Amino acid sequence: MEGTIVLVTDRPDRSAALAAALRTVGLCEVVGPDESWASGGFLLGVVSDLALTHPEAARCLRGLGRRYKGQALPVIGLLRRATIEALRHAKTLGATVCLPAYLPPETVAAALTIQIENSAPAGERAVVHGVARAGEALTSLLAEARSGSRIRMETVEVGLAPILTAVQEGGLARWLDTVWSHDDATYRHCLLVAGLAAQFALHLRFRRDDQQRFVRAALVHDVGKARIPLPILNKPGRLDPDETAVMRTHAALGYEILKAGGECDAFTLDAVRHHHEMLDGSGYPDGLSGEAVSDAVRLLTICDIYAALTERRAYRTPMRMADAMTVLKGMDGKLEAGLVQAFGRAIAA
Numbered sequence: 001m002e003g004t005i006v007l008v009t010d011r012p013d014r015s016a017a018l019a020a021a022l023r024t025v026g027l028c029e030v031v032g033p034d035e036s037w038a039s040g041g042f043l044l045g046v047v048s049d050l051a052l053t054h055p056e057a058a059r060c061l062r063g064l065g066r067r068y069k070g071q072a073l074p075v076i077g078l079l080r081r082a083t084i085e086a087l088r089h090a091k092t093l094g095a096t097v098c099l100p101a102y103l104p105p106e107t108v109a110a111a112l113t114i115q116i117e118n119s120a121p122a123g124e125r126a127v128v129h130g131v132a133r134a135g136e137a138l139t140s141l142l143a144e145a146r147s148g149s150r151i152r153m154e155t156v157e158v159g160l161a162p163i164l165t166a167v168q169e170g171g172l173a174r175w176l177d178t179v180w181s182h183d184d185a186t187y188r189h190c191l192l193v194a195g196l197a198a199q200f201a202l203h204l205r206f207r208r209d210d211q212q213r214f215v216r217a218a219l220v221h222d223v224g225k226a227r228i229p230l231p232i233l234n235k236p237g238r239l240d241p242d243e244t245a246v247m248r249t250h251a252a253l254g255y256e257i258l259k260a261g262g263e264c265d266a267f268t269l270d271a272v273r274h275h276h277e278m279l280d281g282s283g284y285p286d287g288l289s290g291e292a293v294s295d296a297v298r299l300l301t302i303c304d305i306y307a308a309l310t311e312r313r314a315y316r317t318p319m320r321m322a323d324a325m326t327v328l329k330g331m332d333g334k335l336e337a338g339l340v341q342a343f344g345r346a347i348a349a
């Protein structure tokens with residue numbers, strides 16, 4: 001199965017056989033109760049081999065429950081004392097099934113497999129997980145940008161792999177459906193563009209690091225909107241020319257915010273500053289044209305416009321997929337026609 005199983009144990013010296021059995025189900029990571037192990041990979045399930053009477057064991061499992069709330073994560077609690085009290089305690093800490101710790105490792109692995117198969121479909125869970133992780137990354141990023149504190153790119157990194165896994169395992173349509181229901185327009189838009197970028201990168205068979213680079217640029221592309229006054233950003237109607245001019249500063253603002261952080265790569269900086277440039281020179285902020293518009297920008301611009309057209313807006317109904325593609329195709333001269341066609345194939349795949 002695609003995904004990771006975490007074996008959280010306070011006796012790693014005795015965990016080798018169990019870890020080997022769990023590796024027949026998925027990738028297995030062995031961690032202690034104090035370690036930070038929710039590193040962004042898609043989690044298939046957890047096996048807890050902890051003395052539940054120890055406070056750090058309870059803290060670890062409660063933290064797990066909060067992090068994966070609503071995601072139907074299978075958690076096997078191995079009980080060292082198979083008493084009713086121990087069983088109740090494990091259940092209150094979030095174990096979905098409890099087994100005696102002395103069972104053969106193969107039996108534990110088989111029980112976990114059944115739990116995983118009986119939980120929500122893996123694709124569905126991958127999307128819920130991906131949207132949650134990407135949402136956390138975006139929330140931190142926008143909060144840092146809004147407050148003027150230095151942007152730390154590590155806050156963004158944890159969201160990238162889950163977005164790609166979600167789109168790959170759960171499909172673009174499920175990603176879009178999940179994200180579309182979000183209330184905050186900026187947040188929703190950035191997650192839509194990130195999902196479309198992931199699908200585009202997967203379809204174009206980018207190398208894994210290039211996929212992550214492109215999704216990173218997509219997720220952060222509108223970070224400058226964090227500094228746009230809310231009455232303009234959230235105006236429930238069309239912007240007047242003065243407001244439009246303010247709104248358009250978000251591209252250069254985003255670039256300045258990320259550059260000031262000192263951690264952002266040149267690829268992302270270019271994408272953030274130039275994602276409203278058009279091949280015919282009619283875009284902003286620098287009026288770039290032709291060759292001066294990088295490949296990354298050409299791809300991102302298509303995802304960005306498609307997302308904007310198909311989003312809910314207070315003043316218009318969202319466009320259907322086919323109509324949005326017609327608009328993109330009509331922008332010949334501004335967008336690269338071959339890439340628009342490739343995008344159309346990617347989102348239909």
Ligand SMILES: [Fe+2]
Nearest residue numbers: 221222275276
């Ligand atoms: Fe933008």
Ligand SMILES: [Fe+2]
Nearest residue numbers: 189221222304
């Ligand atoms: Fe955008």
